[in-house]
Amino acid sequence: MKKILFMEDEPTIREVLAEYMKMQNYEVTEVQDGEEAVKALEGCPFDMAVLDIMVPKKNGLEVLSHIRRQYPDMAVIMLTALGDEQTQVKAFNAYADDYIIKPVSPIILLKRMETILRRSARTPVQAEHGLVIQKEAYQAFYNGKTLELTLSEFLLLQTLYERPTQVFTREQLILRIFNEDYIGNDRIIDAHIKNLRKKLPQNCIRTVIGVGYQFDASQETCGGK
Structure with a gap:
């Protein structure tokens, strides 16, 4: 059974979403502020944290930073009413796995959780030269x-x-990543590209000035087998 840390200071929202999680056989620990979240993390390993940003004491971004320092492999979803670009960039720069703007459908939240937890399950892969994408495993x-x-x-x-x-x-990349859920400036893609380039063995993404981005398969390390 997957263990979820759920931080939300609004009692009604917390109760409703936690109940949906439990219906999907998640073991849910509910907390209402950042200090409670940090304390809960000390006593129990979690598979995922779902964190509201605007909570008392330590906010969600502070808890996210704590998790990345202490539990770098834990999946984290930021759940918040803040839809501004600056806050989203901060969350993704701190390596949040997803950012969901409230109000959110419980079903959509569960699907996002399922997808991230599936991706987090490490799937052994036979060593291959270059870049390999496993679509079904999200890896x-x-x-x-x-x-x-x-x-x-x-x-x-x-x-x-x-x-x-x-x-x-x-705009096309936003639709591929967020569907129609995203509200904000399309420059959020630039932040993702910047982070992605840091993690790739070689810069496989080409900037096409005035248009957008393209995969550069001409790079030796990017071409796969």
Whole structure:
């Protein structure tokens, strides 16, 4: 049974979403502020944390930073009413796996959780030269080693990798990653590209000035087998 840490200071929202999680056989620990979250983390290993940002004492971003220092492999979803670009960039720069703007459908939240937890389950892969994408496992590998990508980074890389001849605009990439859920500036894609380039063995993503981004399969380490 997967263990979930759920931090939300609004009692009604917390009770409803926690109940949906439990219906999907998740073991849920509910907390209402950041100090309670940090204390709960000390006593129990979790598979995932779902963190509201605007909570008392330590906010969600502070708890996220604590998790990344102490439990770097834990999956984290930020759940918040803040839809501004700056806050989203902060969350993704701190390696949040996903960022969901409230109000959110419980079903959508559960699907996002399921996807990230499936990706987090490490799947052994036979060593292959270059970049390998496992679409079903939501994982990318280089020479058989896992690339530690967030869900958004993986979807961005997958989109570019599968169509190396196409130049994607930022708007097209947003639709591929967030569907129609995203509210904010399309420059969020630039932040994802910056983080993705840091994690790739070689810069496989080409900037097409005035248009967007394209996968550069000409790079030796990016071409796969």
